[in-house]
Amino acid sequence: MAQLFQSSIGRKVAMALSAFFLMVFLLQHFTINSLSVISPDTFNEVSHFMGTNPLVQFVLQPVLIFGVIFHFLMGFVLDIQNRRANGKSYVKYNGAANSKWVSRNMLFSGLVILGFMALHFVDFWFPEVNTKFIQGDWSGRIEGVEGYRYYEELHHRFVNPYRVGAYAIAFVFLALHLNHGFTSAFQSVGSTWGRKKVIQTISVIYAYLIPAGFIGIALFHHLTH
């Protein structure tokens, strides 16, 4: 098994496995966020559960962080290796003739998403860590708000139109990244053989609907202010 990840295909499989994990995470993140549009109360309940459940906080959250870092680092490692193998400097190279821009620029779209995650951490994750781990407040409540604080905080973040814009752009890049990454991950583990069409269809749905949904949620909160 350890041997597996020393081969080129093994590294691709590792990349794909981390991608699968991140895509599952993204799906559940999206599901919970969309509750904020449908039912703020349910959103609060679920958020509190996720924010305070020890299994989520002390097992899943570190795994998630590891997954994110692994995916990024592996992406860089593969890219460096590929550049080394490439050794080519065509005077004229017409990449557009045979492949999509996104597929050739996963590193770039990945970096944009990485930048977005910095913003996202400043917005949500650092305050959460501060509240819970530094101040030790696990109540999920703040003064002046009835019930849990989560919906109020979320709603409040999207007042600034620039932030909404930044989120929208980031999700466009996420869509691009997923547009190639979704099928690519399945291809890397060899499961596209014989079911390419199905996976491509699911890929289109997943890669466009989820980022569009996230943008929709951001816009909803911005406009309902």
Add this chain to the structure above:
Amino acid sequence: MSNLKSNVPEGPLKDKWTNHKNNIDLVNPANKRQIDVIVVGTGLAGASASATLAELGYNVKTFCFQDSPRRAHSIAAQGGINAAKNYQGDGDSTHRLFYDTVKGGDYRSREANVYRLAEVSANIIDQCVAQGVPFARDYGGLLDNRSFGGVLVSRTFYAKGQTGQQLLLGAYSAMNRQIGRGKIKMYNRHEMMDIVKIEGKARGIIARNLVTGEIERHSAHAVVIASGGYGNVFYLSTNAMGSNVSAAWKIHRKGAYFANPCFTQIHPTCIPVSGDHQSKLTLMSESLRNDGRIWVPKNLDDVKAIREGKLKPVDLSEDDRDYFLERRYPAFGNLVPRDVASRAAKERCDEGFGVNATGEAVYLDFAAAILRYGKEKAHIKGLDENDEALVKKLGKEVVKAKYGNLFQMYFKIVDQDPYETPMMIYPAVHYTMGGVWVDYNLMTTIPGCFAIGEANFSDHGANRLGASALMQGLADGYFVLPYTIGDYLSEDIRTGAIPTDIPEFDQAEAEVKAQIESFVNNKGTKSVDYFHKKLGKIMWNKCGMSRNAEGLNQAIKEIQELREDFYKNVCVPGTSAEFNEELAKAGRVADFLELGELFAKDALERTESCGGHFREESQTPEGEALRDDANFTFVSAWEYTGRPSDAILHKEELIYDNIELKTRSYK
């Protein structure tokens, strides 16, 4: 009268090979490790021989001029490979395959060799399937067959239109296994420059590294020449650009007799020449004649209109078309053997019925097949058989499944869609039945020097049937040479490694270097191709599909003059110590210029018509070939004595104990 010993074993025909195998000497496995064998060429014959010899335990050194053994020109064979498996239950047998091959070769091949070929043919298919060659299969999962010209059974196995590719990749994979084990040392981008003889025996070669230009010495206990045919003497042929006669010619100059050089196959279905720039011709598989109908217009007025673009071939009514093969040969129709089909096309074009701008093309039409298949399909599916658009669509699907890649290739080259308009085809040089003379053991007249595959002359007589070249190459390499070479090598178990620092190698290397330096320092004015093209024109016009004494005499003279001009005026740029394609080409063309003359001399000598060799002086009143069995039932084997014109003819009488010589009739 002849010093040629064919070494055909005694006994009844069908037992000869078995008895021979039982009685020849073997080399024990420990001793095989002490014996080196050189193989030149990695087509079907060379690759299969290399792999098999290495499996047996010999140390094999294999040479090819391409950058990988997988690129040898066997890869371009399209149609298929024959084998007497009788999977179709249509009455095929070893004897029938033997008979068809001898008859197809117009009774100019050696009975025992052909019978052996038919005998091992079934083993070839078994071997290739075991190697993972993906032959076409039917829905029951069993192997499929198609039929080919000149025979009445379906015995041709195929892998789409790329059978040669798949068989060669199979042999190449067997080689790879041995290269990986270290039993074959592979020398890519190397050209054999000469053979080295020690005490009369073949003991090594001089090779040139085509990348660095370095001259290398390689010794061995036996040398196997598997360098293919010499069709490129015509400049334009379906051979690869690099295909050449040099390896065979070098051994000829050192004592190997060259047999039947005038037996050349002109393949009827090639894409016509489009202009002077043409560098090679592309074959359209013979399998197309299963479904295509060959025709020209009946009236010269229509020909003129078509050439001027005023009339489209599809608009010509059935009554105005001349399906000349069906007319002349009702029994075999469009599936007559290649030589017959080619000559018939030439006859029509010579009469002015050629349908392209140069007047050298006939139509190969699939419209009838598309309709027939379409109707069949519509009937099976219960759809309207009279709906023309539907029938055409269904028919095209069937034709596409059968010949899709060939049609696409035609479209890419000619820029016309063969589904909509008939293909244009014309005969082109394709295969050379002649080659180095070998005995039953495939050994040349130089002891220890063997020739296999297209490079030898043995099995196809004066004309080769379709799908038999692949069969012969693999039969020689997998199943014949590995046995017979052991008989020869059994005397070499105590010889030990052959040194290369001896006078024989010194001398051979010096000669090779002298020729190379003379080319590089010649500083002439004309490119190598200039001479090659000129030679090709002489050959095509005077030694092509039909020949006569006057033309052949002219050809001999013209080739002699051209050769003189070549040595005086050829220009080879660059140096000898670098990659220099012009230099490599110069050496090859120099050999073609000698072979061409011997070719014409041989054709002049053989005043009969047989197979691919048609002498205008020898024909029936209807214009069919007229064989002269009383005077020409022999193999012409030429001995080199310094100049092609001085070559000495040795005759190997052909004895037919098992087949009655008959006039070939496909009517």
Add this chain to the structure above:
Amino acid sequence: MRLTLKIWRQENAQSKGVMTTYPIDNISPDMSFLEMMDVLNKELIEKGDSPVAFDHDCREGICGMCSMFINGEAHGPDRNVTTCQLHMRKFKDGDTIHIEPFRAKAFPVIRDLLVDRSAFDRIQHAGGFISVNTSGNTQDANSIPISKYDADTAMDAATCIGCGACVATCKNSSAMLFVGAKVSQFALLPQGQVEAADRVQNMVDQMDLEGFGNCTNTGACEVECPKGISLDNIARMNRELLKSKVL
């Protein structure tokens, strides 16, 4: 047609190459690309210059020898053809055409447009075969029926001509389409099952050793492949490798 050619000239593996411009005239649209190169070389020889070295042999699209990177694409702008089958009618009078060698770390340039693709051969030596000796006694060819679908799919994979266009066009110089095709051909046939695990591992190991890059599934190889070898073969190889390592 009148054209301007910009061609990579490089004397040998050690020297530094440079793009050189050659104007050329009287090119017929019916010529193949290599016939156009023949015309150029004839002119160069007659002028006393050294002709452009390029690989070519069968000139009918099957040997896999020709290998030019034309206007930014392996085997040029046409689809499903090799350079030798590319015809000048695909270009317009007055065009400028860039001609470069196939490039990759694992394909060093030998001279001009000639590259060394022996890495492909070495990958095949590592496992591109079924271990069966030649004898007259292998079992009858029809003794193992193989479904038409499997036979046809294996054939599709087996049509690879080993030209290296996939590597040349890949932004990562990955050889996975080439290796995947060979692995798939044998993996689909019953004869190939016995050594399937060893085969895929050995071939992939050799591929990595030769310095080919990782596949990022851009799909460029499939588009540029003159024989239309499908990306499915890479998926099949990935699966075969996983199977061999995990199971």
